[in-house]
Amino acid sequence: MTRRRAIPLPSAGTIVEIRYRRLGRPTETYRQQVLESGARGIVTFQPRTPIDAPLAVADANILEPGSPVIWFTFPHAWHDIGLFHLADGTPTGLYANVLTPVEFVSQNRWETTDLCLDVWVPRRGAARLLDTAELADAEAEGLVASAVAVRAREEAKRLMAGLASASWPPVLVSEWSLARAPGALGAENPTRHPPRESASPPESSPRTRS
Numbered sequence: 001m002t003r004r005r006a007i008p009l010p011s012a013g014t015i016v017e018i019r020y021r022r023l024g025r026p027t028e029t030y031r032q033q034v035l036e037s038g039a040r041g042i043v044t045f046q047p048r049t050p051i052d053a054p055l056a057v058a059d060a061n062i063l064e065p066g067s068p069v070i071w072f073t074f075p076h077a078w079h080d081i082g083l084f085h086l087a088d089g090t091p092t093g094l095y096a097n098v099l100t101p102v103e104f105v106s107q108n109r110w111e112t113t114d115l116c117l118d119v120w121v122p123r124r125g126a127a128r129l130l131d132t133a134e135l136a137d138a139e140a141e142g143l144v145a146s147a148v149a150v151r152a153r154e155e156a157k158r159l160m161a162g163l164a165s166a167s168w169p170p171v172l173v174s175e176w177s178l179a180r181a182p183g184a185l186g187a188e189n190p191t192r193h194p195p196r197e198s199a200s201p202p203e204s205s206p207r208t209r210s
Helices: 132-140 146-165
Strands: 017-024 026-038 041-046 056-057 062-063 067-071 077-083 091-099 102-106 107-121 129-130
Touching: 062 077, 062 091, 062 107, 091 146, 107 132, 107 146, 132 146
Parallel strands: 017 107
Antiparallel strands: 017 026, 026 041, 041 067, 056 062, 067 077, 077 091, 091 107, 102 107, 107 129
């Protein structure tokens, strides 16, 4: 049996192309700039979020049109992380999307599937697990295998437990801020995927990328 050749991680300063699948929705392709890449994870940057209206959790905006986002991708992990801000650069919190482990098709081309669940960690206040009903609906409609849905719920539970024990998020996340991202508030948008609209009320389900 031929072993698949290991794909090298992208280099800092390059652009990655992400083929992003959603359950029951069209697949989209996005491009974003790599800020850091290594064994601890890959950091990418979205200078401006292309959404038409603010997204909120518990009546508080967590992301606005034109907001910058710093993203963290971890090989083999069932989630990624975004550092969210308001349009003026004010940080609002951490957003983790539960998804299938990223497949590195080539050095600068990735594929993954969003699994609905999200963990929102505001700068002040309690963390929230979002979009549980969305995953349940997708499972009931046969859009996701039961085993994958179970794994997604396990991942969300693990992240919440990691927060409680202070073992998650990883240190890499705390090392990055807009001050480190080049042209944070004025660079051109490399079109990182924005949060997806959800059928759930905005205050309970701010993400879901579109």
